[in-house]
Amino acid sequence: MKKILVFVFLSALLSSATAQDAVYLFAYFKDNGQDGLHLAYSRDGYKWQALNNDHSLLTPTAGGDKLMRDPCIIRGADGLFHMVWTVSWKEKGIGYASSPDLLHWSAQKEIPVMAHEPGALNCWAPEITYDARRREYMIYWATTIPGRFTAGDTTGDGNYNHRLYYVTTKDFQHFSPAKLLYDQGFNVIDASIVPDKGRFIMFLKDETKMPPQKNIRIAVSNTLTGGYGKPSPPITGQYWAEGPTALHTAGKWIVYFDKYTQHRYGAVESTDMKTWTDVSDQLSMPEGIRHGTVLAITGKELERLMNANNR
Template identity: 60%
Template sequence: MVKACEDWLIANKFIPEKEVFMFSYFKGNGEDGLHLAYSEDGYTWESLKNDTSFLTPEVGKDKLMRDPCIIKGGDGLYHMVWTVSWTDKGIGYANSKDLINWSEQQFIPVMQHEQKTRNTWAPEITYDEVNKEYMMYWASTIIGAFPETQSTEDSGYNHRMYYTITKDFKTFSDTKLLYDPGFNVIDATIQRQNNKYIMFLKDETKKPVQKNLKIAFSDKLTGPYTEASEPITGNYWAEGPTAININGNWIVYFDKYRDHKYGAIQSKDLKTWKDISDSIKFPKGTRHGSVFKVSSKLLQDLKSE
């Protein structure tokens, strides 16, 4: 009786529908595609569909689906971008109403104009509610660019963050530089807090070693962003941050890729961070993904897959 009453209140929009947390990720090298896990509290995560793929990659030079980033857009659709290859000049894109049935996959050649581009890695999307448009952004190395931080470490990669704007994922603005913090930077992800934008990013510098996460801020989604902060992660190598605010606490999940497990840090003020890695549990083999929210009804549909 209580549940029937609650369902009626939700259906008639008197109370909001309950939401749960979802996590998109890949396993191995990303060959089999999109994996999903869910959590009621943001700490304990359970895989869906027996940890098998929801979507097999079909586009790009290597047909991989690494670093899947999913957001819910202003149109109610779930939009996903991902890394298709280690050496391609574009990214993968698809959308879905239910995370089960997906649109035809697209290859978006965001760096095709720059012939010296070596890679297009870890794309993300942030929805700009003010301008009703989407910013897609990613890390690329352009041969010869930013010589002041060029190194022979990590196969000579020397990334900066780039972006493009779209309203419909059909037409795109010219690609522009999003962030040059003065070091080799990858894996940026951006969240909005009130009228500010928070960029969580990885300092990829290997010599002297960094390989940690930092943050920067801006009044506008497209920047300019402040100088990067001091490291917010500890004495381990971290990558692929994804962040969410749960009950006033910011939680940043990340791939402790050398330790083959997931970690997390937590903060109320984005200044003082506590490592809560021992309090979280992810499916074995989880790699660089993104956290977002879905309705409890959608979760039930996913569980039946």
């Protein structure tokens, strides 16, 4: 009996230490994305501090315009960190690189996901989600193909009427053909999908300009690559928001987003995915932060990042 109690006590201590060791990392860009990847960290999800004195940690080399906008980093099933990003406002591919430690990165490459579509105008805000059941990754992004969809064709900005597309891959070397991921009859960009209790939750931006939307909504599916239905009512307020990224911590969801017309970041939180509370006034973010994504790392990984940046 004593051995059982000791085991339970030690397990509780280890669980507590693990929880205390959890650190969150925010990958983001600044200005137009020309200088590359920026990182910030937080221990509570509200107070964020820039690493490397808020200087870029990786200079963009992929694509014709060599930008690194909207970076998305996930920890893969292979133990590597995989990153995708927007390389240009008007190109038909997305950037990709991987790293074992967030310090040393593979050669950057452009994945030509929409090269087969002559009329495609862009590939914006790519993200990656891992499907554990299929043991593969899904990369997804927003593209406008003029004339492809009539719904929403006159409600956006200029000629842009986006829909979400995707490819799948197991190794980031071979990719499935691009397919349509989400079309619910409106202009949509900036999807971010997280697995949750056997389902997949998509946070998305309703990009409709007239009548004004420009807000964050939610769609849900039982499968990663399709089946997402009509979106929820907006979870953000009466301001323009983009680039949602979600963190589940301490029994609640925090969704961060770029209040891009106000040049600041915002956040809402919920315990049930139905009732959302604005907690933007609790956030402290690096100055000039733009559209990014959040992930969890260990305390040791953060220590390596901080030590490397102080050399």
